Amino acid sequence: MKKFVLRILKFSIPALLFLLITFTYYRHSKTKVESKLTAFSEHPVLLMGDSQIQRLHGDSISQGAKNLASSGEHYYFTYQKLHTLTQNKNHRIDTLILGVSIHNFAPVYNRLFSLDFPEGEKSLKKYLYFIRMFDDSGFITTFDKVLKPAISGIYTAPDFGGFYESTNSNPNEEIINKAFNMHFSIKQEEAKFSHSQRDYLYKIDRLCTENNIDLILVSTPYHFDYKEKIDRKYFDFFLESLKKLKHRRHLNFIEEDIADRFMSDANHLNKLGAKKYSGIIGKKLKAEKRDVLQQ
Amino acid sequence: MLFNSIDFAVFLPTVFLFYWLLANKNLRLQNALIVLASYVFYGWWDWRFLFLILFSTLVDYTIGRKLKSQENKTKRKILLWTSILVNLGFLGFFKYANFFLDNFKSAFSFFGSEIATNSLSIILPVGISFYTFQTLSYTIDVYKQKLEPTKDFIVFSAFVSFFPQLVAGPIERATNLLPQFYKKRTFDLSKAVDGMRQILWGLFKKMVIADSCAELANHIFNNSADMNGSSLVLGALFFTFQIYGDFSGYSDIAIGTSRLFGFNLMQNFKFPYFSRDIAAFWRRWHISLSTWFRDYLFIPLGGSWGGTWMKVRNTFAIFIVSGFWHGANWTFIVWGILHAIYFLPLLLTNKNRKNLEIVAQGNFLPTVKEFLQMLFTFTLTVFAWIIFRAKDITHAFNYISGIFSASLLEVPKLSNPKGAMITMLLVFIFIFIEWLGRESQYALEHLGLKWKRPLRHAMYYTIIIALFWFNGKEQHFIYFQF
Numbered sequence: 001m002k003k004f005v006l007r008i009l010k011f012s013i014p015a016l017l018f019l020l021i022t023f024t025y026y027r028h029s030k031t032k033v034e035s036k037l038t039a040f041s042e043h044p045v046l047l048m049g050d051s052q053i054q055r056l057h058g059d060s061i062s063q064g065a066k067n068l069a070s071s072g073e074h075y076y077f078t079y080q081k082l083h084t085l086t087q088n089k090n091h092r093i094d095t096l097i098l099g100v101s102i103h104n105f106a107p108v109y110n111r112l113f114s115l116d117f118p119e120g121e122k123s124l125k126k127y128l129y130f131i132r133m134f135d136d137s138g139f140i141t142t143f144d145k146v147l148k149p150a151i152s153g154i155y156t157a158p159d160f161g162g163f164y165e166s167t168n169s170n171p172n173e174e175i176i177n178k179a180f181n182m183h184f185s186i187k188q189e190e191a192k193f194s195h196s197q198r199d200y201l202y203k204i205d206r207l208c209t210e211n212n213i214d215l216i217l218v219s220t221p222y223h224f225d226y227k228e229k230i231d232r233k234y235f236d237f238f239l240e241s242l243k244k245l246k247h248r249r250h251l252n253f254i255e256e257d258i259a260d261r262f263m264s265d266a267n268h269l270n271k272l273g274a275k276k277y278s279g280i281i282g283k284k285l286k287a288e289k290r291d292v293l294q295q
Numbered sequence: 296m297l298f299n300s301i302d303f304a305v306f307l308p309t310v311f312l313f314y315w316l317l318a319n320k321n322l323r324l325q326n327a328l329i330v331l332a333s334y335v336f337y338g339w340w341d342w343r344f345l346f347l348i349l350f351s352t353l354v355d356y357t358i359g360r361k362l363k364s365q366e367n368k369t370k371r372k373i374l375l376w377t378s379i380l381v382n383l384g385f386l387g388f389f390k391y392a393n394f395f396l397d398n399f400k401s402a403f404s405f406f407g408s409e410i411a412t413n414s415l416s417i418i419l420p421v422g423i424s425f426y427t428f429q430t431l432s433y434t435i436d437v438y439k440q441k442l443e444p445t446k447d448f449i450v451f452s453a454f455v456s457f458f459p460q461l462v463a464g465p466i467e468r469a470t471n472l473l474p475q476f477y478k479k480r481t482f483d484l485s486k487a488v489d490g491m492r493q494i495l496w497g498l499f500k501k502m503v504i505a506d507s508c509a510e511l512a513n514h515i516f517n518n519s520a521d522m523n524g525s526s527l528v529l530g531a532l533f534f535t536f537q538i539y540g541d542f543s544g545y546s547d548i549a550i551g552t553s554r555l556f557g558f559n560l561m562q563n564f565k566f567p568y569f570s571r572d573i574a575a576f577w578r579r580w581h582i583s584l585s586t587w588f589r590d591y592l593f594i595p596l597g598g599s600w601g602g603t604w605m606k607v608r609n610t611f612a613i614f615i616v617s618g619f620w621h622g623a624n625w626t627f628i629v630w631g632i633l634h635a636i637y638f639l640p641l642l643l644t645n646k647n648r649k650n651l652e653i654v655a656q657g658n659f660l661p662t663v664k665e666f667l668q669m670l671f672t673f674t675l676t677v678f679a680w681i682i683f684r685a686k687d688i689t690h691a692f693n694y695i696s697g698i699f700s701a702s703l704l705e706v707p708k709l710s711n712p713k714g715a716m717i718t719m720l721l722v723f724i725f726i727f728i729e730w731l732g733r734e735s736q737y738a739l740e741h742l743g744l745k746w747k748r749p750l751r752h753a754m755y756y757t758i759i760i761a762l763f764w765f766n767g768k769e770q771h772f773i774y775f776q777f
Contacts, residue, residue: 004488011752014752144300148763148766
């Protein structure tokens with residue numbers, strides 16, 4: 001019996017060593033990530049959200065603005081990033097420009113927030129360093145689903161987000177359908193609306209209030225054909241969700257008719273569109289005297 | 296509690312340490328610990344159904360004791376039938392009540408009279424078919440005076456509820472398992488190491504092969520109407536390996552776990568997909584169930600000794616009951632009938648015991664003839680699995696029609712082609728390892744035993760890494776529902 005237990009322990013040495021190295025590497029990387037986020041908290045204006053907001057030029061909106069938006073980012077991860085940023089007592093964040101749109105409440109965001117789906121595993125891999133494991137978020141609930149994406153995430157560079165330029169223009173029907181199906185099709189039995197997105201949007205709202213951060217919501221334009229495909233119920237859910245926010249400043253360009261040459265695909269601006277709308281948003285903010293650096 | 300869960304990964308070492316460290320010197324204490332652990336194991340799923348196991352245990356223990364003292368033949372028969380009716384009554388109620396209700400309803404409406412009944416909301420107790428058959432074998436063997444009834448209630452409870460094989464077998468015979476509870480069990484290092492190896496291989500079969508195949512098979516079967524012929528063939532193949540990996544993987548974990556506690560369970564699978572005819576397949580697939588039916592149904596009905604009519608009748612009886620045992624659905628019955636049709640020509644021409652030995656024994660490769668025989672048997676099996684897996688008979692019919700269409704020659708349409716390619720590669724590696732180990736109890740039993748320790752451990756680590764890296768999303772064992 002003693003011999004058997006010793007054999008098991010001996011056999012486990014490489015695994016234990018691997019776990020020890022992984023844990024040490026995680027602690028080391030986590031410290032680096034936190035210090036990088038602390039450095040980002042020196043920026044007075046931050047742009048956060050998913051790939052839509054990623055297309056906007058920070059500098060065209062406000063000098064020194066930092067774009068931290070990242071593709072397919074659920075508000076849970078945005079909240080966790082912002083939470084770490086505001087942990088710095090000397091942070092200088094004054095304004096948060098947050099992307100919010102109709103597709104943000106589509107079924108795809110349920111998949112991005114569940115480890116039952118490959119999308120959720122990918123989220124964990126990308127944002128592992130920004131979250132607190134086994135918090136009460138409902139994202140990580142069981143140990144067995146976490147191990148693979150978590151180990152993979154530890155050895156993957158964390159996704160801090162940042163400006164992304166699209167060169168494509170005049171999207172065709174196939175591209176629009178692809179985006180629509182990705183966002184709105186129900187692949188297994190996920191719910192029709194993403195309630196978790198709404199919950200974390202409210203949490204971001206509260207966090208901004210607690211930290212005296214001005215929250216400005218921005219909805220960049222959609223391609224007309226994509227907009228036409230969306231069920232009215234999603235528009236209602238979107239508007240209903242925004243009504244309950246404390247911060248109601250919303251720059252909404254969804255209803256605008258936009259020329260195809262400004263769009264990269266169904267819901268993303270291209271280089272030209274980014275330049276145009278970053279400028280418009282910047283001007284609107286300046287007009288309202290919201291540019292922090294000018295104050 | 297699932298074998299492939301964190302709960303079990305904590306449960307097993309805890310029970311193991313208590314068993315060998317605290318209860319080592321006392322056999323009664325060891326048996327009591329097994330009962331306690333088994334009840335915790337089962338109650339983890341739903342504690343209410345523990346009363347069902349306890350009731351079944353009490354009934355068969357009491358009947359066993361009474362059979363010992365009773366010499367009157369009629370009274371002995373009454374006792375036997377009481378046990379059969381109680382056990383099959385529970386099984387019938389929990390598993391088949393809705394099936395009969397729905398079929399009665401359909402039959403009445405066919406003849407023009409509608410009856411208003413609602414399906415009952417019944418939860419199927421996990422493993423009921425397994426432990427019911429195990430306790431029944433005890434009573435029948437005691438009745439036939441093949442076995443001395445036990446006086447020890449703890450021993451009998453341990454036999455009925457022994458956690459490694461409680462919910463999905465192997466269905467142990469009382470003549471094999473019960474005596475093991477009386478013997479003093481001392482820790483055997485080589486047996487424990489071998490048990491660990493078998494658990495590892497079982498987990499690989501379940502988590503890597505079965506669960507990866509399950510995702511693809513489920514997608515194809517659930518969307519079969521939109522799939523082309525070649526995709527449907529792939530779906531059937533994925534299910535073929537899913538069900539084998541799932542069930543034989545469970546058996547390997549069960550046998551390996553039992554070995555850790557000093558028990559030997561019967562072999563439940565002998566590389567069935569390397570069979571050269573259907574008779575050989577049934578000697579190698581779910582052996583504990585097929586031998587149960589052979590001993591308690593086929594032979595009492597007259598077996599294959601009578602005339603042609605009797606052979607035909609008995610063959611159909613055993614295969615239909617075997618199909619129905621799997622669940623209350625016509626698909627299982629038709630699956631059983633199909634296997635009876637496959638088997639009957641072999642029986643009638645006395646060729647059912649032709650391929651008893653291991654294929655290509657002592658050789659690396661089979662002969663062309665052996666290969667073609669295996670391929671033919673495998674194809675028949677895959678075809679039957681389509682019916683087994685389908686939602687209902689119409690679904691099975693449409694699925695098979697879809698295969699035999701012009702789209703059979705098209706490129707398969709898969710939602711995740713990369714995942715499918717990786718799964719196919721894993722299945723090929725799996726078949727290769729199984730082929731190498733086909734002369735052992737399980738594929739990994741002797742594989743690499745002559746290698747140096749670092750190399751052997753590297754192989755085990757490769758399997759462990761595969762468990763984490765390639766495990767599929769599906770977690771539940773298919774046979775839990777049976």
